[in-house]
Amino acid sequence: MGLLIPLFLWVAIPAVLFAPPLPLRSLSSPTESNPVTPTPAPAQEVRESEEEEEIRKPVEEKVVRATLPAAHTPAKHGETDGESWVAQRTMVEDYCGWGWIKKDKESWRQARWVALEGTAGICPLPHTFLPRPEDDKNYQYRFYGTFAPYRAYEPQADVWVDVFILKGFMSLGPAKEEIRRPPPAQASSGVNRFAERGANFR
Amino acid sequence: MRFLVIVAGLIFVSLPLQAHDVVLISGGPALRSFEKYKKASHDKYWGNFIDSALTRAEELKKDLKPGDEIVWLVFRPSYTSRAAEDQQDFLKIIEERGGKVGLTPTYFDNKSQLFALLRRDGSKEKPRISRLEYFGHSNKKCWMFDYSNRVDGGALEPLVVHVDDLEKITGSSFTSNAECVSYGCHSGEEFSQRWRMIVGRPMVGAVGKTDYSEGGMPKLSNGKEGSWVY
Incomplete structure (x- = not known):
C-alpha cells in the first residue's frame, strides 16, 4: 500500500497537469447554442467568395422533355403488349396522382386513382410529350405495365395512393366526359398508438 | 486520502469525453418537369437542401466538441434524376x-438505409447522436425525400419517413440530451410530437411552411403566422 500511493501520484499528477483544457460548451450566446426556437442565420451572414456565390445562384431552368418534333402525344409508345388498363387523365389541384385507371370490363365507378411512375429508358409519362402537364387533361389512354408493390404518399390529403408503373401506352383520344368522382381521402394513419406508452428505448 | 480522492476526480474529469455524431440529413429536390407549371412550384433551385445543410454545418463546426464529427447524409436518387x-x-x-x-x-x-445509418450503440464505430437536423420536404406526418420526383406531387412509400415508421428509430441511438430539428414544412404540427413520444428526444419543427428560396438556412414562410415548436 505504501508503494502504491506514490506510484499512483507519479502517474496521476502529470496526467492532471498536462491534460488538455476542457472544451468550452459554446463560444456563442446561450440563445444561439441552445435555441428554444431556432432562428436560422440569414444566408448573407456567411460570407462567400464571389466564385462560390456564382455557383450557388439558381441556374436558369432547363427542363428536358421527351419532346417530339410536333407537340402531341404519340399514338403508341413503349412496350404495348400484355395486360392492359384503360386510363383517364384527371387533374386535381394540389393532389398527388395522375388520374383514374380501370380494366376494360369495369365501370369508371370501379376505377382506381393512381400515381403514375414512368420507366426510365422505356416509357415516360404521356404528358411529357406535351408542352404542359395539363394539356392531356381528360384524355384517355390504354396503359401497359404493372401496379407497384409500394404506394405513394399524398401530402395534401394525407393519404396513400396506388402507384402504376407505366411500360407503354396507346393514345385513345379525348374522353366523352370528365370523371368528377373525388380521389381517395382517408387518413394515412390512425390515432396515435404511442400516446399511452413510453419512448422507444431498446 | 482526501487528496487521493481529489486527484482521482481530477483524472476522471480530464479523461477525453466520449465522441458523438452530429447528423445532418439532406432530402432531395423535385423535378421541374412536374413542378414548373404549378402555382406553388417547388425547388426551382436544385440545391436548397444541400446549401442549407452546409450552411448549418459551418455554424455547428464552431461549437463542435473534440472528437465529435458531423455526418452528412444525402438522399441520392433525387439528385441523380434531377441531374x-x-x-x-x-x-x-x-x-x-x-x-x-x-x-x-x-x-x-x-x-x-437511413434507419441503418441512424442505428447507434455508442461504440467508437457507431457513436451516439448528439444532434440531428433534417433539411427537405415534409408535411405534418412525414419527411419526404423524393417529393415530386418519381411521382407528381407525392413521394413513394419506401422514400418517406412516416410517423408510423418512427418506431424503427431507437432513442438509445441518441445521447440523453440530444437535440433534433426538422427544417421541413409543418413538422411541428405532429411529426415533432410523435418523434418526442416514440424516439424520446425533443424535436423542433415548424408550424406552417418553411422557405428555402433565399438560400442558406430556411426561414418560416411569410404571410402565415408560423412558429418553431417542440
Whole structure:
C-alpha cells in the first residue's frame, strides 16, 4: 500500500497537469447554442467568395422533355403488349396522382386513382410529350405495365395512393366526359398508438 | 486520502469525453418537369437542401466538441434524376461543396438505409447522436425525400419517413440530451410530437411552411403566422 500511493501520484499528477483544457460548451450566446426556437442565420451572414456565390445562384431552368418534333402525344409508345388498363387523365389541384385507371370490363365507378411512375429508358409519362402537364387533361389512354408493390404518399390529403408503373401506352383520344368522382381521402394513419406508452428505448 | 480522492476526480474529469455524431440529413429536390407549371412550384433551385445543410454545418463546426464529427447524409436518387433533367453532375457538385466545409456526403437511397445509418450503440464505430437536423420536404406526418420526383406531387412509400415508421428509430441511438430539428414544412404540427413520444428526444419543427428560396438556412414562410415548436 505504501508503494502504491506514490506510484499512483507519479502517474496521476502529470496526467492532471498536462491534460488538455476542457472544451468550452459554446463560444456563442446561450440563445444561439441552445435555441428554444431556432432562428436560422440569414444566408448573407456567411460570407462567400464571389466564385462560390456564382455557383450557388439558381441556374436558369432547363427542363428536358421527351419532346417530339410536333407537340402531341404519340399514338403508341413503349412496350404495348400484355395486360392492359384503360386510363383517364384527371387533374386535381394540389393532389398527388395522375388520374383514374380501370380494366376494360369495369365501370369508371370501379376505377382506381393512381400515381403514375414512368420507366426510365422505356416509357415516360404521356404528358411529357406535351408542352404542359395539363394539356392531356381528360384524355384517355390504354396503359401497359404493372401496379407497384409500394404506394405513394399524398401530402395534401394525407393519404396513400396506388402507384402504376407505366411500360407503354396507346393514345385513345379525348374522353366523352370528365370523371368528377373525388380521389381517395382517408387518413394515412390512425390515432396515435404511442400516446399511452413510453419512448422507444431498446 | 482526501487528496487521493481529489486527484482521482481530477483524472476522471480530464479523461477525453466520449465522441458523438452530429447528423445532418439532406432530402432531395423535385423535378421541374412536374413542378414548373404549378402555382406553388417547388425547388426551382436544385440545391436548397444541400446549401442549407452546409450552411448549418459551418455554424455547428464552431461549437463542435473534440472528437465529435458531423455526418452528412444525402438522399441520392433525387439528385441523380434531377441531374439527368438539368444535364449537370449534381453528385459531383455536392461532393465539391461538401469538401469546402470538410464534409463528405454519405448517400442513402431509401428509408431502410437511413434507419441503418441512424442505428447507434455508442461504440467508437457507431457513436451516439448528439444532434440531428433534417433539411427537405415534409408535411405534418412525414419527411419526404423524393417529393415530386418519381411521382407528381407525392413521394413513394419506401422514400418517406412516416410517423408510423418512427418506431424503427431507437432513442438509445441518441445521447440523453440530444437535440433534433426538422427544417421541413409543418413538422411541428405532429411529426415533432410523435418523434418526442416514440424516439424520446425533443424535436423542433415548424408550424406552417418553411422557405428555402433565399438560400442558406430556411426561414418560416411569410404571410402565415408560423412558429418553431417542440
